[in-house]
Amino acid sequence: MTQEQTSEIKNIIDRALEQNPENKEIIKAFAPIIIRQRHLAEKPSEQKLDCSAIDKQKLKAGVPVSRQMNLILPGDPLKEIALSLAEAVKEGMPQLTENIDLIAGLIRDDKIKPADYFKSSPDGESMATDVWAKDLKVSPSNASFLMSLVSRVVLEQRAKEITAAIGAFEWEKGYCPICGEFPSIALIEEEGGKRFLHCSSCGQDWRFTRVSCPYCEKETRQGMEYFYVENKKQESAFVCDQCKKYLVTLYRAGNVFARDMDVSAISLIHMDLLMQNKGYEPMTACTWNVLS
Ligand SMILES: [Zn+2]
Ligand SMILES: [Zn+2]
Known part of the structure; x- marks a missing residue:
C-alpha cells in the first residue's frame, strides 16, 4: 500500500469517528485491523x-x-x-x-x-x-x-x-458473485437510485435490483420496506417481512468523499442494534454485527 492509500483509509476512519461519535469505541477497536487488512490485500x-x-x-x-x-x-x-x-x-x-x-x-x-x-x-x-x-x-x-x-x-x-x-459479467443474485456470502451493507445512489450491495467477506460490490429482497428474493413494495432513524435521512435499514432479515443501507448524494464500505458498516452499528432488538437478523454475520 502506498503512503497515499494508507493515509486515505486513515482519513476515512477519522471522518467516521467525527460523524459517529457514539460508535467511537468500536470504530477505534477495528481501525488498526482494517488498516492492516487493506495494507496486506493491496499486494x-x-x-x-x-x-x-x-x-x-x-x-x-x-x-x-x-x-x-x-x-x-x-x-x-x-x-x-x-x-x-x-x-x-x-x-x-x-x-x-x-x-x-x-x-x-x-x-x-x-x-x-x-x-x-x-x-x-x-x-x-x-x-x-x-x-x-x-x-x-x-x-x-x-x-x-x-x-x-x-x-x-x-x-x-x-x-x-x-x-x-x-471483465464484465452478468450477475443477478443477492449473494456475492465471488465468495457467495450475503451482503453486510448496501448503498443507494440518490441520483439514479441504483442499489449496490457490499460483501464484507471479500470486499466485492455488485449492483442488485431494488425491487426484491437480496436474501429471499421476495418482491418488495416500494417505500414500505425501509426503516429510518429520526433526523438521519442518509442511514436506513432494509427489512424483509418474509425472511425477517435486515440490511443496513446508506444513501449517497454525489461522490464527495472516498468511502470504505466496511468502515461505513461498522460506523452504523447502532442500526444493527436497533434492528436486532426488533427481532430481525443480519443477512450475514460479520465480526462486528453479532451482538447477542
Ligand atoms: Zn464476497
Ligand atoms: Zn427476504
Whole structure:
C-alpha cells in the first residue's frame, strides 16, 4: 500500500469517528485491523487462480466463483498474514492480548495451521477451531475471529484478481458473485437510485435490483420496506417481512468523499442494534454485527 492509500483509509476512519461519535469505541477497536487488512490485500497475491476456468454462464445462473473453484490456494501465505493481523488485533483490542498471544505463538510454532481452518467438513462448517480449542486450549471465538480476518485479506486479493481477469459479467443474485456470502451493507445512489450491495467477506460490490429482497428474493413494495432513524435521512435499514432479515443501507448524494464500505458498516452499528432488538437478523454475520 502506498503512503497515499494508507493515509486515505486513515482519513476515512477519522471522518467516521467525527460523524459517529457514539460508535467511537468500536470504530477505534477495528481501525488498526482494517488498516492492516487493506495494507496486506493491496499486494497482489503470488498465487494465481486459473481465471480462464471461470464459467460466465454459471455466473449468470447464480453460481459464484467460490462454487466453481477453491479461492484459498495451498501456497497462500496464511501464516504470515495471521501473525501480522494478530498484532493489529492486539492494538485495537488490548483486552484480547493474552488470548491472541497464545494463538499467535501456536501459529508461529506450526501447531495451529491456518490452512486447516479453510478445509471445511461436508456440511461446509470449519471444524478446526473446535479441535484447536480442545487440544490447544485456545479460545475458539478468538481463533475464528482471527481466521475470518485472514480470510478477508486473501479473498479480497482474489476478488480483485478475478474481476480484473474476467471483465464484465452478468450477475443477478443477492449473494456475492465471488465468495457467495450475503451482503453486510448496501448503498443507494440518490441520483439514479441504483442499489449496490457490499460483501464484507471479500470486499466485492455488485449492483442488485431494488425491487426484491437480496436474501429471499421476495418482491418488495416500494417505500414500505425501509426503516429510518429520526433526523438521519442518509442511514436506513432494509427489512424483509418474509425472511425477517435486515440490511443496513446508506444513501449517497454525489461522490464527495472516498468511502470504505466496511468502515461505513461498522460506523452504523447502532442500526444493527436497533434492528436486532426488533427481532430481525443480519443477512450475514460479520465480526462486528453479532451482538447477542
Ligand atoms: Zn464476497
Ligand atoms: Zn427476504
